Amino acid sequence: MVLEGLVALCWAAIAMAFFHSQPQLAAIYSASPSVAVNDMASVLVGPVGLVLTVIGVVICPITSGDTALRSARITIADQLHLDHKKLISRLKVALPLFFVSFGLTFIDFSLIWRYFAWSQLIVATIVLYSATAYLMKKEKHYIISFIPAIVCTLIAFAYILQAPEGLRLPSMIANIISIIATAITTIIFFKKFKK
Incomplete structure (x- = not known):
């Protein structure tokens, strides 16, 4: 999680330097951060850096989400005094969490x-x-x-x-x-x- 925070801070600093702190950045890139990240990575770090950028911008946040869901499952199981060593017990908590998380993807x-x-x-x-x-x-x-x-x-x-x-x-x-x-x-x- 610390790595993701450092990556986010680095990208924020790079964006400020690359785009000269322009407030119209969102308008220029149609509020799509992926376009800005692609442009910055292509110009500043080349093709190898672009691969590392994908790892930092896509894969690291996915692992954070995985960690968050696992932590939530364990916390809920502990609070409800459920034995979460068996797969079926884990699924009883994990599936509702999954459906709630999936439902949140449809919200702005x-x-x-x-x-x-x-x-x-x-x-x-x-x-x-x-x-x-x-x-x-x-x-x-x-x-x-x-x-x-x-x-x-x-x-x-x-x-x-x-x-x-x-x-x-x-x-x-x-x-x-x-x-x-x-x-x-x-x-x-x-x-x-x-x-």
Whole structure:
């Protein structure tokens, strides 16, 4: 998974240099990243590099998907206390996961990506609150993680309240609700931690 992240960062840097950070890149290539990757690889690294590019851009993400589905299957089996050593037990969990994943291929990927990004923000926020609790318990400078936790909480609330895929509230109302919800979350965090 680290390899895929490095590959993505490299391609982002290459695209910025190759296309001179042009915002109209998506319009030029009809919003098809494959055309841009092909052009960059052909010009910059030649035919051998093009093969390596296919490995990095196609095969690595496939292995990430495989790892994600395997991890999900194992996590679900553990939570349901299923013995996943036998093939039939694995199939009981894997087949529904496969059908859900297959169904997601018919949904606009940009929509799924926005929900995924928002869920990752929620996970990061939880980690920041956990780090804050740990630092408070150890009587260290917890403000280092607490301020980013508050900011992430505010952003998470504000996004889902006004996003087209969220509640679609007007921005002024969404921002006011976000500030109130963040304040309530902060108060609840401190009350829970004092217990």
